[in-house]
Amino acid sequence: MxxxxxxxxxxxxxxxxxxxxxxxxxxxxxxxxxxxxxxxxxxxxxxxxxxxxxxxxxxxxGSASTALPMAGAGPAGSGERPLTLLLIEDSVHFQNLISLVVKRELPEAELHVASDGIAGLAMAGRLEPDVLLIDILLPGIDGAALITSLRSHPQFARSRLIVVTALDEAQRAPYAFALEGVPLVHKSALVTELPALLAEAVAAQPA
Missing domain, CATH: 3.90.105 (Molybdopterin biosynthesis moea protein, domain 2)
Structure with a gap:
């Protein structure tokens, strides 16, 4: 045998x-x-x-530990920190799509990517990003709880949140408590709607 x-x-x-x-x-x-x-x-x-x-x-x-510097970002040794974004998203497809949109709209920004909520939370604490893009449904952690935590923690008071999701309005109902007042874009509309949300988040940054 x-x-x-x-x-x-x-x-x-x-x-x-x-x-x-x-x-x-x-x-x-x-x-x-x-x-x-x-x-x-x-x-x-x-x-x-x-x-x-x-x-x-x-x-x-590779994606969780590596920053994706955009063209024109300042050198690592320069005194001025570049605009920093953190994307917490488990789908490689949407990681790539959002990265392309960010690169086009914010060529001088620095984008970091985490593939799950736990890694994302750790990276958020280390980076204190200017803009946080978060999926609601994440492996390893309740995305709504993560969003609520980030909104209420003083360390992230200056970070602007943008939620990305594949859930429709009815499916988002259980997460309404976490999403109230947070800009949201459906994954089917990322290319058309995310640029305006990114511009608003950048405009809201303190001088």
């Missing part, structure tokens, strides 16, 4: 969730979005390719 002792090439959503530090539902959504490669067994269970899991982790490690 042909028996192998190698680590299998696939894993369950539960195993993937433990590896990523996320909820199983978040992993299922990642599969649905095509961010992880998987198929279903005859019994209806998802089997996730370990290679795609490791690739996602590698991409996340």
């Amino acid at each position: 042909n028996r192998t002792t190698n680590v299998p090439d696939t894993c369950s959503t539960t195993e993937a969730a433990q590896r990523l530090g996320m909820a199983v539902r978040s992993v299922q959504l990642m599969v649905d979005r095509g961010e992880l490669q998987a198929w279903k067994t005859p019994g209806g269970h998802r089997r996730i390719l370990r290679s795609s899991l490791e690739a996602w982790l590698a991409a996340r490690a």
Whole structure:
């Protein structure tokens, strides 16, 4: 009988969730979005390719620790800090799309990206960004609770919040307490509506 002792090439959503530090539902959504490669067994269970899991982790490690300097940003040693933005978004597709919009609208800004709420909260504390762009639905943390925390914490009093979401108005109802008075853009309208929100956030920065 042909028996192998190698680590299998696939894993369950539960195993993937433990590896990523996320909820199983978040992993299922990642599969649905095509961010992880998987198929279903005859019994209806998802089997996730370990290679795609490791690739996602590698991409996340790079994006969470690396700033994306925009063209024209001042040198690291210059005395004046560039406009700093932090994006907390778990979808690589929307990370890339928002990065393109920011690069076009704010070429001298510095954009940092976190792929989950816990990493994002840590980066927010370190960076104290001028503008925070946050998704409501995030792996590892309640996005509404994160938004509420950031709004109420004195450390982030100068940070301008922009919420990005794929939820429609009815789906956002449970988060109304966190979203009241916060600029919001639906992910389907990022290209057309985000530029104006970014301009308003920058204009509101203290002189």
